[in-house]
Structures are given as structure tokens and as C-alpha cells.
Amino acid sequence: MTLLDRHIEFLDALRGAGLPVSLSEGLDAVTALGLIGWTDRQQVKEAYAATLVKRANQRATFDGLFELYFPRMVGSGMTPSLTGEAAAAGVAKDGPEALEEFSSRLAEALEADDVEMLRQLAAEAVARFGAMPGRGPGLSSWSSYTALRRLSTDELTARLIEGLQQGGWTEEEAARVGTRRMDRFAGLVEADARRRIAEEKGPEQIAKIAVRPTIEKLDFLHARRADLEALRREIYPLARRLATRLTQEHHARRRGAVDLRRTLRSSMSTGGVPVDLRFRPKRPHRTELVILCDVSGSVSNFATFTLMLVFALREQFGKVRAFTFVDEIHEVTSYFKPGADLVDTMTELTKATEHAARMGRTNYGRAFSLFQERHADALGPKSSLLILGDARSNYSDLAVDSLRAMADAARHSHWLNPEVRTQWDTGDSEATRYGSIIDMRECRNLTQLSEFVHDLA
Amino acid sequence: MPSRTSSWFSSPAEAVTRLGDVGYLADDSTALTSYLAGALEKPVLIEGPAGVGKTELAKAITRATGAELVRLQCYEGLDEARALYEWNYKKQLLRIQAANDGQAWEETHDDIFSEEFLLTRPLLTAIRREEPTVLLIDEVDKTDVEVEGLLLEVLSDFQVTIPELGTMTSTRRPLVVLTSNATRELSEALKRRCLYLHLDYPDADREREIVLSQVPGLDDKVARQLVSVVGRLRELELKKAPSIAESVDWARTLIALEITDLSDKAVADTLGVVLKHSSDVDRAVRELRLKR
Numbered sequence: 001m002t003l004l005d006r007h008i009e010f011l012d013a014l015r016g017a018g019l020p021v022s023l024s025e026g027l028d029a030v031t032a033l034g035l036i037g038w039t040d041r042q043q044v045k046e047a048y049a050a051t052l053v054k055r056a057n058q059r060a061t062f063d064g065l066f067e068l069y070f071p072r073m074v075g076s077g078m079t080p081s082l083t084g085e086a087a088a089a090g091v092a093k094d095g096p097e098a099l100e101e102f103s104s105r106l107a108e109a110l111e112a113d114d115v116e117m118l119r120q121l122a123a124e125a126v127a128r129f130g131a132m133p134g135r136g137p138g139l140s141s142w143s144s145y146t147a148l149r150r151l152s153t154d155e156l157t158a159r160l161i162e163g164l165q166q167g168g169w170t171e172e173e174a175a176r177v178g179t180r181r182m183d184r185f186a187g188l189v190e191a192d193a194r195r196r197i198a199e200e201k202g203p204e205q206i207a208k209i210a211v212r213p214t215i216e217k218l219d220f221l222h223a224r225r226a227d228l229e230a231l232r233r234e235i236y237p238l239a240r241r242l243a244t245r246l247t248q249e250h251h252a253r254r255r256g257a258v259d260l261r262r263t264l265r266s267s268m269s270t271g272g273v274p275v276d277l278r279f280r281p282k283r284p285h286r287t288e289l290v291i292l293c294d295v296s297g298s299v300s301n302f303a304t305f306t307l308m309l310v311f312a313l314r315e316q317f318g319k320v321r322a323f324t325f326v327d328e329i330h331e332v333t334s335y336f337k338p339g340a341d342l343v344d345t346m347t348e349l350t351k352a353t354e355h356a357a358r359m360g361r362t363n364y365g366r367a368f369s370l371f372q373e374r375h376a377d378a379l380g381p382k383s384s385l386l387i388l389g390d391a392r393s394n395y396s397d398l399a400v401d402s403l404r405a406m407a408d409a410a411r412h413s414h415w416l417n418p419e420v421r422t423q424w425d426t427g428d429s430e431a432t433r434y435g436s437i438i439d440m441r442e443c444r445n446l447t448q449l450s451e452f453v454h455d456l457a
Numbered sequence: 458m459p460s461r462t463s464s465w466f467s468s469p470a471e472a473v474t475r476l477g478d479v480g481y482l483a484d485d486s487t488a489l490t491s492y493l494a495g496a497l498e499k500p501v502l503i504e505g506p507a508g509v510g511k512t513e514l515a516k517a518i519t520r521a522t523g524a525e526l527v528r529l530q531c532y533e534g535l536d537e538a539r540a541l542y543e544w545n546y547k548k549q550l551l552r553i554q555a556a557n558d559g560q561a562w563e564e565t566h567d568d569i570f571s572e573e574f575l576l577t578r579p580l581l582t583a584i585r586r587e588e589p590t591v592l593l594i595d596e597v598d599k600t601d602v603e604v605e606g607l608l609l610e611v612l613s614d615f616q617v618t619i620p621e622l623g624t625m626t627s628t629r630r631p632l633v634v635l636t637s638n639a640t641r642e643l644s645e646a647l648k649r650r651c652l653y654l655h656l657d658y659p660d661a662d663r664e665r666e667i668v669l670s671q672v673p674g675l676d677d678k679v680a681r682q683l684v685s686v687v688g689r690l691r692e693l694e695l696k697k698a699p700s701i702a703e704s705v706d707w708a709r710t711l712i713a714l715e716i717t718d719l720s721d722k723a724v725a726d727t728l729g730v731v732l733k734h735s736s737d738v739d740r741a742v743r744e745l746r747l748k749r
Contacts, residue, residue, distance in 0.1 A: 022649050028497065035496050036469065036489070043469060046486045050493055054648040056504060056639070056655040170746050177692065229694075236696055237639075244640045248533065248601070341736040343694050 003038075010069040013207040014052060017061050018217070021052050044070065057214050064191070068203040071195045072119075076127045098128065099150065107156060110181055111163045122188035125151060130193055141200075144193035148186055157182045183226055216446045220302040220418050231305060231446065232342060238450055239312035246316055246457050256282035286318030287457060288382050290410070292371065294389030295324040295353050296362040302418040302443075303388045304349055309453055311336040311345075316457040321378050324349075325367035326357035329374065362392060364430070365399035372402045376409070384456065385410035387438065390419045391431045398430055404437050416443040416452065465495025465522055465589075465632060472521075481510070481517030482666050490654040491518055500612050500633035502597075502648060505656035507638055508700025514656070515593040515634040524589035527631070529579035531600040537607060541617060543576045570621035580611050583631040590631035598637040605647050608635075612650055659701065661688055667701060672708040682719035683708060686745070687731065693744055699731040707731050721747050 007030065014021050029051040036043050045066055053062045102125070109117040130147030157178055164174035198206040213219075215230050223231060262278035270276075291310065293303035307322055314320060314336070321333045335348050379385060385406060407413045415438045417424065417431060424431035424440075431440060443449050466472040472488040483491065491514070494501045503511045519526040529540060549569040556565050577585065583592040594608070611617060615627040635651065637643060659667065665684045669675060683704065691698045699707075707730045716723050725747040732738045741747070 020645060025649060028499065028652075031497055032493050035493070042485060043489055046489045047493065049486070050490045050652045050654060054502070054645075054651070054653045059655065170744065173689065173692070173744060233694060241640055241642075248641075251533070339734065339736050341740050342696070343740070344736075 006069060009204065010048075010065065011052075013065050013069065013204065014062065016207065017065060018214070019053065019058050019061065025052050041070065041072070057216065061214060064194075065203075065207055067191055067195055068198045068207055071199065073123075074199065075196075076123065102128070103151060103156060106151070106185075107159055107163075110156070110160050110185065111167075113181060118185055119188055122185060122192045125189055126192045126196060130189070142193040142196045144186070144190040147189055147193070153182055153186065218446070219444050220305065221298060221444070223301060228301060232308075232346065234446060235305065235308050235312055235342060238446065239309060242313060242450055242454055242457075243316060245454065246313075256280040286316075287384050288318040288380070289320045289386060289456075290378050290383050291320070291322045291386045291388065292329075292367070293322065293324045293387075294326070294362060294364070294367075295356055296326045296360075299388070299390050299418055300350075300353065302416075304346060305446075306388050306416065306443075306449060306453075307332075307336075307349070308342065308346065309449065312342075313453065313457065314338070318382070323371065323375065324353065324356045325370075326353070327361060327363040327366050328356050328358045329367050329370045330355040331375070361394050361396075362389075363396045364389070364391065364393040364434070365397040365402070368399045368402040368406065372405060376406075379406060379409040381411055383410050385413040385438075386456070387413070387415045388418075389415075390417055390429065391415075391424075391434050391440070392428045393430055395428050398433060400433065400437065403434065407438050413438045414452075414456070415440040416449075417441065418444055420444065465518075466492045468492060475521040476517050479517050479520040480670060481513060481521075482663060482670065483514075483517075484659065484663065487514065487654060487656065490652055493652055494632055494634075495522075497652070498630050498632075500635055500651045501654055502635045502637065502643070502651035503654045503656055504637045504639050506658070506698065506700060508702035509656045509658060510701055511636040511656055512593065512595055515591055515636070518632065518634070519591040522589060522591075522632075524591050524632070525586070526591050526593060527579050527583040527586070528593045528595060530595050531597050531604070533599055533601065535600050535604055537604075539578055540580050540604065540607065541578050541611070542581045542619060543578065544570070545574045545576050549574050572622075575619075575622070580607075581617055581625070583633075584611070584615055584617055584627040585625060586631065587628055589629065592631040592633045594633065594635045596638060597635045598639060598641045598643060602644070605644055609644075609647055609650065612647075658691055658698070661685065664688075664701060664704060668704055668708050671705045672712060674712050675708050676717060679711060679717065679719055680708065683711070686719065686724055689745065690731065690741055693740060695732070695737045695740065696734045697732070697737060703731045721745075 007026075011021050011026050011029075029048055032047040032051050033044065036047055038044060048066065049059065049062060053059055102121075106118075106121050106125075109121055125147045126142055126144065128147075129150040130142050130144060132141045132143050132146065160181065161174045161178035164178055165171060169177065194206050215227070215234060218227055218231070220231075257280050259278045259280040263274050263276070266276050266278055267274040289310065291307065293307060294300075295303050303324070310317070310320060310322075320336075321331065322336070323329050323331050330352065332349060332352055335345055335352065337345075415434065417440055419429070419431075419442070421442045423429065424435075434440065441448075441452065443452055466475065469485070469489045469492045472492045473483055473485075476483045476488065476491065490501055493499070503514065505511055516526060518524075552569050552574070553565060556568075579592070583590050597605075597608070612633060615630050616624055618624045658664070661684050664687070665680050668680050668684065669677070687699050687704050687707070707727065710727055710730050711719070711723075714727070716727075724745070725742060728738055728741060728747075732741060
């Protein structure tokens, strides 16, 4: 395989992962590489990044693929620690002592936060503890899962957190930093296992399955803990971007009806001929929002994110009232204070979930009836109703009439469903029946969500 | 420095040294992109949070290469007349009024659409300059989409057509730096024509070097403490994480207040220099266990 083939395959893989790499950008990359040469891997990587990756959030995808197509090393490389040191110390490749010895070295590196050392250790971990015997020679494989389980990462994390605390960090901070470092190490181990598999089976195979989508395309329902944190960090910038866009669009169509008085007044200077038409400024219309969120288990993340985003954009709306429900309805508007801290609000919201649950089983019908009973006054001819949830109501009474009454009372009504459209109406999902009353939209990731919120404001 | 004005950087390593000489501590990717921008004659699009030195990089390149900076500050409502060129109507009018009656219209016409009545704006200025030029297009995300179209045309060919005067092509391509805070997604077409550099907060060692180089009188110990506190603040989920510019401001504040040890109390007292939201200050006080 020539270098050119590899280059072209790499570009293909990037396109496959959703990066819009054009032909001219590929040519730029080749020209750039012609200038800097292939001697320094880091520079090759940066040159590729500068010419091909045009958005910061695509960088992670790029990094993952680059590691697969231009691996750091082949096999276990020439790391002395694996062959020389371990052999010299008389430690077997695997076994309790080996684990013990390795763990202590890992703990040291984690505490020092030595990235290069951690990378070497990750490679070593996969080589020593992550090998899975295959059915025949050459069929062996590598598993990051096995390697990490053998290393009992939880214990290591606890030790690391303790160590950090002694180093003068507060408890929560130490916990957060410790977990983050451990997550990063786990990421390195996963990357190394992928590299080894890619080496044996060819990178195309791995590129298709192993590369995660960017945070904007990430499914709310499949988000991991680390993803949730990343998503939360996105809310504020996203809200700011949306606000800028809305303001600009609003300015673009600021002109309202003809202002007769001012037009006549200005026609004085042209001898009574109305040459310049004057316009009345358009009154900004502000949507009043009433949001109902299903906060039961699986969909609660989605509901919280939408709520946070809407409240971060609060000045774009006239008035916002928010309610959460599982089988009880609970108003949460007061949790959103202007200028309050995102993390605190999220924590309080999660705590407030218990007020929304009585039996703990989602019951849309009951929630709608209760809303009609207690908060019917929230909806008026100026307000938009927004319902967030997967429409899975545990086969209970649907209270279709209550919902219809709510939809009639509001000016507009929308329903956002975080499930894939193909799963609607499966099991206890009542998407079609509710969808016939209120227009239901699929909303699975940040991109869809921000589009929707933009149209709403 | 006549020899230096002849070209941009000759290698990434040289870019690091020369940018370092003028007081900009560049990391690998920054140096490489600065080098490629000159070598490939392509514009660079720099994105990143506010206050990480995007504009400063363009200025540093200017200083390091002995070029001259032409700056176009973008804002909402920026148009061709402000970005490219404009005819000096008032002067043209004067010229017509001053012309004696005998002059033919053709002559007057040729006369008033000449160099003398042309007001060049940053983009045209940069194209027409014969000497090495860095063209800084600052905060390009603030403009309207139409201006992006204009930029596309100018940045791909480096030529401008003025109907009355003909096409002006650059004799020497300027090095173009565009900066953006990513408040708006720029069009794919514009991005495709640019090299891309994402500047982020630096790691602790580099930040300490930056702070020490910007604030000469600062004690090394205080700098170390300051950078570590700033690092911890960035780990918190704040609305506005402290930028490098704010770390430098903080260092200056400490010098002015003659604080030689960054104790918890000192941090709590001066936190307002780095954090600009009251909820952020509250959060930091709580997480860093500061007493107020």
C-alpha cells in the first residue's frame, strides 16, 4: 500500500464519519505535507488538522481516525518498559504480581498526570492484560474491557482521589478531577485496543464502528455520563449562538408598515412629493411558553437539556412556565433564576423530580388531567404549549380530551419526542394517538433541538 | 531587517523562535499553521474562546515578519463600501462644480473616476500594497452572510474589479488572518478556503510562561499559584471561564496590590478580576472553599 492510498483512505474515512472534506482540502493537505515532510508524526497530524478539520468539535473524531490510519506504533512498539524492564524485574507478563506492580506504576502516573507515561501504560495494559486468545493463530483479538476490568479501575480511582485530597484539593474537586483522569486513561486504553485491532483487520472495519458521533449528533437517550457533562457545557455557547442568530434575523426584518405621519413629514423637504417612505418599526413579538416535561428515567436527560436551553434563551421569549411530571405535576419555573449557575439548577431540577412522582410510573393521562385541573390558567391565546416526552404511558388512560382542551387553549402546540421515529408506536408508545392532536416531532440530538428552539422563538 | 521582509516563515521551528522573539509563545499547532499560511498562501481562520490570543497572533506574525498590519474590524451591517472601496462623492461633486463650462462631459467623467477620488478600505488597501502585509479580518462571525460572499471572492483570487478603473490584482499576496468567536457558523465555502486553527486555553506551564513574559515583575511562586488557581477555575463549569488575558490582568492586579503570596483570602478579594458573572464568583468561592 502506498502513502497515497493511505491518504485517500483516510480522507474517505473522515467523510464517512461526517466531516465535509472536499477535494480541494485534500489537495491542500498533500501540498502542506509536501512542505513539512513525513518525519514528525505530530506535525503530520497538525498539518492534516489545519487543512481538513474546520470545526472544533470535529477534532475528536479526527483524532480517533488519525490514530487508526497513522498509528503511533506497530504492535507493542519498542517500549522498553514492556520487554526489558518487566523481564529484568523478573515479573511475569501476567499474574497477580504483574498486576500489582503495574497498578502501582499506573497510580503514580495518574497522580502526576503524565500524559506520555499514561499513553505508554495504556499500550502496555492492552498488551499484557487485554489479549483475548483467538480460535487459531492470527485470530487473537484485544479487549479494552478485559484490560480495564483486570486493573480494577474503581479501586485505582478511589486511591487517586485520596491522593489528590492529600495534595490540597477539596473533596468534590478531587473526585471530579480523579474521575476525569481515570476516564481519560480508559479512553487511551480503548484507543490502543482499537489501534491493535485495526492493525490486524484493517482500519476501515474499525473506523465504521468505533468512532463516536460528534456531540451535536449524539443521541440524548444514548448519552454516557461523560457525554452528559459535555452536553451541559454546550448549552451556554449554544444558547448564545442561537440568540445571536435570532437577533440578526429579527433585525433583518425589522421594517413594519408604512408610517404615514413620518412619510408626510419627510415629504416637506422634497416639495410635498413623498420620495422616501418611512416605516414604523415592527413590534417584536415574544412567544409565551408553557413547557411540560416527562422527567421519568430514560427521557429525563432530554427534558432537562431542553429546559436549560429554553431558560438560557429566556430573553427571547415573553414568559416561560415549566412543569415536570411523572404521574404528578409539579411546577419548576421558580428553579430558574436569572443569571443562576447551570450546574446548581440542574442538580435542583433532578432533586425536584421526586415531587413529580407519586407511584413512579409514567402516566401521561393523569398528568394532563391534573394540569387541566390546577394550571389551566397558564394557557392562553398568546401562549405556545410544548410537551417533551416519549409518549410511553404504561398502557394507562390517555386523557385525550384533556390534551385536546390544552391544545385548543394554546395558540400553538408542539410535542418533542426523543425517540427514533421507527420506534414510535412500539410497545406502550402512544405516539400516533397523541400525535394526531399535537404535532409530534422527532428530536434526538442537539442539532435538532437547536433548530426547533430557533423556529419557536 | 530587510532580509526578513522578503518572506514569511521558512519552517515551523523558525516560526516558534521568531514569534517567541516578539513575545508570543506559540505552541506546535499554532507555529505550524502560521508557517503553512505563508507557505501555502492560504488564509487562516482562527477560532476559540474570547481572550486566548487570536488577534494577538496576527499582530505577532506582523511584528515577527516585519510586515505591516491592515485590519478590518467586522460588525453587523458592515458593507462593501466600508470593507472594499468607496468613491469620494463630495470631492467628485466639488470637482464637477469647479470644472469650467467648456469641458466636455467625457473628460469630467474620466476625471472624477480616477485614483484621486477613490477611498480604499482595508480589503483593497491590503491587495494593492506592494510591501509584505498581514490582513487581519477580526470577528468575522459578526458580519452578515453577504459580506462572507464578498470575502470569498476577494480571498480566493486576491483581485478586485472596480468597473470604472478595471481589475486590480495583488502583486504580493497578503497573509490573511480571520478570527471568529464562533457565535455564528461560518459558511462551508469560506471555511474550505481557509486553514483552520482552534486556539484553546494553554496548559499550566505555557500559561505561566505567558504570564511571566507579559508581567515582568511577577514572582515565580505567585505565578505558579495563580496559574494553578486559574486552571482549577477552568475545570469548574462556569459561564465564562477565565481567559489568558484575564490571567495577565490578575497578575498585574497582584503586582499593583503588592500581594506576594496568593492566599485564599487574596484569591477571594481579587476574584472579580477573572470572573465576570456573580453566579460564577459564588460557585468558585464554594468550590475552592474560600471565605468571604
